[in-house]
Amino acid sequence: MIKSLAAASITAALAFSSLPAQADWQDTLQEAKGQTVYFNAWGGADNINDYIQWAADRIKNEYDVTLKHIKLADTSDAVNRVLAEKTAGKHKKGSIDLIWLNGENFRAMKDNQLLFGPFSQSLPNYIKYVDESARQSITQDFGTNVDGMESPWGMAQVIFMHDTETLKNPPKSMPELLAYAKANPGRVTYSEPPQHLGVTFLKQALYELTSNRDALSQPVSNVDFYAVTAPLWSYLDELNKVAWRSGQNFPSSSEEMMRLLDDQEIDIALSFDISAASVQIDQGNLPDTVRSYIFDQGTIGNTHFLAIPYNSSASAGAQVVANFLLSPEAQIRKQMPTIWGDLSVLSYKKLSKADQAKFDALPRGIATLSIAELGETLPEPHSSWVEALETEWRKRYAK
Template identity: 45%
Template structure:
């Protein structure tokens, strides 16, 4: 009788949701999920191997990491499949690591599975209030078509023995570059971190930041971005190699910081310097910081294409990626060091205990406000104009 009373105390909608998820888990068992994800990090690759082992044991889902270098290639492949008439369960991609302009393109072209993400049982633990980018990707509403996986915020790092008073704005960074010519640079566009540096400069120099929350108006683009180009024109002569050449990646810059050639590096992972200190690739005197008024932040996600062969298996994997266990492991700097999307206050004491609580050398001591990304459609025109002006 007690069991019957408990069952009737559960709202009908909750019972229905539980039954629906049980059916998804049942259908997922035995499926193979082809997860197309960037493979440029040994830590990330090792983490996905652990995920594959966990979902195979717990849910009978086989996870195959399809290693890619550019998510845009996945977007092109799924678009080609749609143009070729490949229908539901006829695609080659089950799950994709995605955000920004790639998500915007897939959403606009109808390349994604109908809304599913917010029906995942573990989505209830996501911090959608304190981390609003978990529902908003480069100013494009996710509408349940991608599931949040990790957080990112544009962050600088430097050896405090060489740079005891780091710049707190683009204006201060320019002043530092003038005082220390040749010792600052940023990655060549279209590297993601390099583009983010330029977008941060755009936010810091634009007359009305609200225009960046909407797609650019072609007739207004030159006027709106004029302060950005004036800033970069003033900055570049004082950069490494006088701004005539740019490193290809943030990893190259990180190495030059370690060697003492450059004063500061930049990353989209606030824990990267702590990761590098723990791996003994940076000295413990390196500190991380964000601009006082804030830096660009966003969430990275996983999405399921409209024609995934194993959509149930993909949802089971996405739900596991949102579990406290998987998020805590990912947040551990000895594993990956990727900040969680979860609201720790929504977790049980046992779940919260899995997350690291002690600040480590190299971590951001005082997180700054998170500034929203410009709308995804700003990326292409800004990158093209940068390449036209400086990329040759």
């Protein structure tokens, strides 16, 4: 009897404690009605732009919130705009309501107090479906504590692509890649830093080549940058000489690398999207003989997020958008390889049986690796390494 009373008391307490949160969310939904959310997000891939438009249509119909996609070439442009507004004293009615970001852009916004929140841990779908203990990158964004100031949206991991008709056994490490490039001049390249995939290529090489991996998890100011990175520059000195266009020019993006692969100008392309090859094959932009693979020691992976600027004109609407994008419906569609193929941030164990079945039924796509095939995910270095690496690269190699 005592146990029953105790259990009943606990149940009642839990139910009571959830009431304020539910009431607060209803207030947020009511405030969001009629708002327009200006969503600043990279606009360089048609399939991602189409997905955002699908979400905008669903959000308008269900919540009466208008989502406007402001397409960016570089996320730092949006961060700089919020900073400029703060400097000018525009603390209300800012021009940006939601930003797709991670890494150094998040750290810059957090350090400069440009963020609204904390908000993510109060979103109903975050509470219901996200498991913070499942992956460190949910709570630490490139070494910076998230602290509820951004909402996870998806996960990514570096993959390599090759055409099996022309390259049967691709190189599966940085040393093997250099050896292949020397034996096949002009057939290997990487996107130009500061483009994010280009910087990630530098980080991937550094992980494999440095003798001091532990230094990468620390702020770059705390370590001897030149001693840690010396093997990287020696490697690139050799690679660039035999790279595509003799290292005098570099592709601007993963999309350009895939075009070069399709045109048979290069033999290996990179992407941070595990379904990129399948999507491009489905759209007729790559031959169906292209396949994805990763290096033997694993490749770098991370989580990307949504953040709300501190001076957003529609913070309630932005929370509604972030919450919808964490719904099983939105995450299932996002993981479809012919739509985006982005890995879900939801905990499979927290999903209903019906939603688990929908995830289980997702086609992988002809060139999409399974979770098991992705192997080890290497953690991102501390976000301060990004600027240091791209600055040094440009000093040495930019034309």
